[in-house]
Amino acid sequence: MEDSIKGLMVANTVSDVKCQLHKLANLLEFDNFAFGIKVNNLTGIPTIDMINTYSDQWNDIYKKNNFISKDPIVLEGSATSNPIIWEESLKPTHEIFEIANDFNLNIGWSKPSHKPNGVSSLFSFSRSSESLTEAELWKQTPYLLWVANIAEQAFERVNSGYHGYSLVEVLTPREIEILKWSAEGKTASETSMILSISERTVTFHITNAVKKLNTCNKTSAVIKAVTLGLVC
Structure with a gap:
């Protein structure tokens, strides 16, 4: 053997x-x-x-x-x-x-x-x-x-x-983190409190993630991130 x-x-x-x-x-x-x-x-x-x-x-x-x-x-x-x-x-x-x-x-x-x-x-x-x-x-x-x-x-x-596709190069660690909280059902306001950042910053990162993943909104971005194995 x-x-x-x-x-x-x-x-x-x-x-x-x-x-x-x-x-x-x-x-x-x-x-x-x-x-x-x-x-x-x-x-x-x-x-x-x-x-x-x-x-x-x-x-x-x-x-x-x-x-x-x-x-x-x-x-x-x-x-x-x-x-x-x-x-x-x-x-x-x-x-x-x-x-x-x-x-x-x-x-x-x-x-x-x-x-x-x-x-x-x-x-x-x-x-x-x-x-x-x-x-x-x-x-x-x-x-x-x-x-x-x-x-x-x-x-x-x-x-x-x-x-495969290098997902690390697609999304930043902060974008991934925010998508994970979104997948848990957290709103932008709740995520901002959890991460101690402004709601505006959360929205900014979500918007970037939506564009990078070529999706139309936060929900579809989360679904694609889960499908790609990025969010567990």
Whole structure:
């Protein structure tokens, strides 16, 4: 395993990363891996990129049916950073279950990640048989988390699109702070008292944030900031 980890750490192309991760999947007793990233940006239309070792047929079905918008693993991953056990989330009643089962994609482990630059990712290992037992998870989770972390770094290194939009350069710390209070439902007057600044100053920063985020008012600016991962 150490050789594949080292290989992953120095891989400088997507194909090299894919090769090393497939080896690691097998070493950890899985058949496949998958890595997907979503880069939020100021246009409001995220860029999505995926790489995996699934069959071309499954990838075509997944794309044509827009499964990414209803995949329970992806949906759960968008709201957490905790590891996800597929069998706990992919229920037999879900419309994707039967199709995924035909491609032996019902047993797996995923690790979501969310960064302040508007990038979210989901790394997964899957296999066709033998449920993940508590004993196996207890033993393998440290390695799974380790590989997921290094995989994320590797894709960041070889994929320039992964870096996302530099939100730090878009809004100032004060603008971010005021939007966070606005997201909590605070008025300009209340925010001014909390931050010990004038209401006029609060309004000034909100106006700037609205312009920078290319929105029409404070509410839409807050919504976009939340969508971009700027306000939690």
